[in-house]
Amino acid sequence: MSEAIVMPKLGMTMTEGTITEWYKDVGDSVEKGEAILMISSEKLNQDIEAPISGILLTKHGEVEDELEVGAVIGVIGVEGETASTGNKKVEQSIAVEVTVPETDSAAIAASTAKKARTSERIFITPLAKKMAEREQLDIASIKGTGGNNRITKQDIQRVLANRLDDKSATSSDRTARAMSVDLATVGEGLSPMRKAIARNMRGSLGQTAQLTLHRKANIDHLIDFQKVLQKEIASSDLEVKLTLTVLIARATVLALQELKKMNSLYQDGQLTEFDEIHLGIATSLEDGLLVPVIKDAHQKTIGSLAKELKEVTEKARNGEANGDLLSGSTFTITNLGASGIEYFTPILNTPETGILGVGASQDELILTENDTVKSVKKIPLSITFDHQIVDGATAAEFLTILVSYIESPYRLVL
Structure with a gap:
């Protein structure tokens, strides 16, 4: 039976990891304990080892993709087997099927213009999905900044911050918006280690x-x-x-x-x-x-x-x-x-x-x-x-x- 390779939690504050290098390609044979790829997070580079021997059936991310802790990075199984995570419980991103109700054509056109993905799978983390449901947000209209355009907690927070009406917001509301930091965009273009440092430092200053x-x-x-x-x-x-x-x-x-x-x-x-x-x-x-x-x-x-x-x-x-x-x-x-x-x-x-x-x-x-x-x-x-x-x-x-x-x-x- 196939088994998933998941993004490990390497530090107390780690929420996501970046794929730095793949050592194996889909179809390559691997041995249990063999290094499959390298990830970077919390200023640490770490090799991820194969949980079982077999064939690398799928990859769920490429170099420089960021995946949340617990997300499936790849699947190992036997040749010809359909990739599956089996019964393994992982806190991973989930795909939500979004459909548009068949109402009048104008509503359908507006919805389509709002988000071209409305009939496609939208990847969103469990926490982000829960936040979106609580705030009654249309996830089809939210741009995901995580790996595979995944919608993350930071994306929901960004949308909520932008919903504040400057005309009616209090002074403290406007100050909070001015001081807010979209950590998803911090450190872009830097090495994985520098990106992790940038996010940690900006996050520290923003939270305290x-x-x-x-x-x-x-x-x-x-x-x-x-x-x-x-x-x-x-x-x-x-x-x-x-x-x-x-x-x-x-x-x-x-x-x-x-x-x-x-x-x-x-x-x-x-x-x-x-x-x-x-x-x-x-x-x-x-x-x-x-x-x-x-x-x-x-x-x-x-x-x-x-x-x-x-x-x-x-x-x-x-x-x-x-x-x-x-x-x-x-x-x-x-x-x-x-x-x-x-x-x-x-x-x-x-x-x-x-x-x-x-x-x-x-x-x-x-x-x-x-x-x-x-x-x-x-x-x-x-x-x-x-x-x-x-x-x-x-x-x-x-x-x-x-x-x-x-x-x-x-x-x-x-």
Whole structure:
């Protein structure tokens, strides 16, 4: 019996994937576990393997087509078999047969002019169909922007936004329309990875009220603490690379444990605060950015945190990161210190409430209590937060707690 190849969900926020490359053509034989095609989504390239051995009977998308999670990409079966998904339950696009009632000729002509497809199959996702029915929209008049001209949720939202009457709309209605973003058109012409980044960034800015606070921390004691630990590591023949980023990550984890409001997700109209801390580490690539995740960072020592940070970032840069490694974060850190940048405004990795930006350390002269001038090293920190969820005072409190751990580093091991 034939079996469908479906678009997998590789990350928590993934809703669709782009076909990057087909390795097989219709009629080619395949072995179970063999790579059939490559997809790209959520800034990740991933090979899709054959679920069974057989013949590739059909393809339901070509290179650069976008299919929603769960949609059928192709079907594998035996030679001569009719392609079928069998009893496999997949949340895929459904085809709706639209017919025009035989009323008067004028009505038929108007309907035909409105949409040439009225007697053809119209592809629409289940969610979009439900939204259209609820809003009493004529799907025959809606242009689909998904794969195979599929009507998606974004298309329904676009139509609903355009139905607003500017003359009668309130000021907030007009503002909402002006700020709305049709994510289906964002990133057109870019590579799959850049397109995913573009959509994520535009979506983040469109869904949240982002504000960034900045503050510096004295890292003189942190550097001394790092040297002490490095000396102990060397004498114990441990293979641990103890960077300042690791120590700041540890300080961030402790600060999040003290202020759980910052360790939260706002998604589907629900706010969830977490005891568990899954730390996203923004990692630059040659052609983009990935955010691998250190799961249960609150349970890790500085040494284990250092090992896992090195491991996840190397996997990301080597193209070995899978969907599980790139999903599930509750808070993210991004570091531009190596680029010489001091302050910047990180964009939220939605649906997270906060993201910490770390800049390049700088030497500064300060006046001591004895009226003497002293040189100290400070590091700039930038916290971007969703003002819908927390206020500036809460974000400022988080930075205060974080700085206290950085400036009193022995607390990191107590």
